Amino acid sequence: MHTAAARSDVILDRLMALHPKVIDLTLDRMRRLLDDLGNPEQRLPPVVHVAGTNGKGSTLAMIRAGLEAGSGQVHAYTSPHLAWFHERIRLAGKVISEDTLAALLDECEGANGGKPITFFEITTAAAFLAFARTEADWTLLEVGLGGRLDATNVMTPRVSVITPVSIDHQQYLGDTLAEIAGEKAGIIKRQVPCIVGPQEEVALDVIEAQLARTGAPASIYGQHWHVWVERDRLVFQDERGLLDLPMPALRGPHQVQNAGTALAVLRELGVDEAGCEAAMTGAIWPARMQKLARGPIVDAADGAEVFLDGGHNPAAGQVIAATLSDMPARETHVVCGMLNTKDVAGFLRPLARSAKSLTAVSIPGEANTLDARTTADAARSVGFEAFTAASALEAVQRIAETAPKSRILICGSLYLAGRILRENG
Secondary structure (H helix, E strand, O other): OOOOOHHHHHHHHHHHOOOOOOOOOOOHHHHHHHHHOOOHHHOOOOEEEEEOOOOHHHHHHHHHHHHHHOOOOEEEEOOOOOOOHHHHEEEOOEEOOHHHHHHHHHHHHHHHOOOOOOHHHHHHHHHHHHHHHOOOOEEEEEOOOOOOOOOOOOOOOOEEEEOOOOOOOHHHHOOOHHHHHHHHHHHOOOOOOEEEOOOOHHHHHHHHHHHHHHOOOEEEEOOOEEEEEEOOEEEEEEOOEEEEEOOOOOOOOOHHHHHHHHHHHHHHOOOOHHHHHHHHHOOOOOOOOEEOOOOHHHHHHOOOEEEEOOOOOHHHHHHHHHHHHHOOOOOEEEEEOOEOOOOHHHHHOHHHHOOOEEEEOOOOOOOOEOOHHHHHHHHHHOOOEEEEOOOHHHHHHHHHHHOOOOEEEEEOOHHHHHHHHHHHO
16 A cells, blocks of 8 residues: 555645645535535445534444444445545445555546635545445444535435534534534435434433434434443343444443444334444444554554554543553553643643553654654643653653563554554554
8 A cells, every 4th residue: 555555645645735734624515526526425336424523433433343244235424534545445345456546536636727716625526426326224424523514415314313412622613512513414415314323411412402303213212212231231221122232343431322322223224233342343434442453553552452543632541541441450651652732741640540651652743743852741730740752653662571471552643543443444
């Protein structure tokens, strides 16, 4: 992929320059381009459209595992990518090939004719073209940002999904939870069934008002379906009955709620119990408490377990801490690199209770990286014993020497996670 990806990389770099604003939420440019491309969004296999703040990717991964278990062919569109842009587009279960991607981007660039368009819009149009031209049973679309004016919100899905909504991206979506929930609820379509994951009351009120306005049949957590853990099994109940399933393969107590949302979607789509079980056991979502199995970092760890997580906001810090406390007791050391745009202390504060030390690193090749010393200072301010290292590899080597057989968690940024996966994936 290193050299083969060159052609699509060149086109992607060029597309970045077509619109000076990084994000500008409107559907006008998207609709114009799709018209010029012959409206591929109207020819997609049945769509599951997923919005929300937390858990979109994990929920989508479980839905995909459930649908594929019944030998279903599934397209999937997710963002951001970790190691390679190609990860964003899965055609009938396989990551899009370099040749196919480059040809589609060329076609979209030609159709756009140099008019203003955002990077996300033109790459979403390329994904729609790919999905419309490749046979499959289902299309899974993850919203990029918000919902109402997101580039994916141009088709009528078979089912809409809203995972938990929290405060994020206020500069684009509004300052209050109610405003943000209103943007997410913008994916709800007239008469299209909508599955709603666990929500704070303020968000749920807004979502329920939109459901009432559109007459969309609703299946809401706590009202129409429930999920809980009993004797290390996951139990799901809805109006169709009870499912007794293995715990989700994705780690962490928060995955129970994501699993419930995925199961509610699969039941709506008529998936049988075997498919629902596969959704629990077969889902893979990289850089979510992912245990690394090979590569230079695993070799350097010399028997210590190495986990990778791309979470980077205070909510993610709480989720990672809860996941660590759920795992078998083991001395834990953190390797952390973060961007200078994030709430570093807010992310690290919950982790300080779960880990013995933190080694801070800069994120290589990232203009907005926080320097290691600043991250280490923030870590000390919330109670960590903190060090710095020149690289994640050096940090892991040092921890392995002083604390053999420990657990090492590399975290703080999707950019750092992507680099680690490129080198150890």
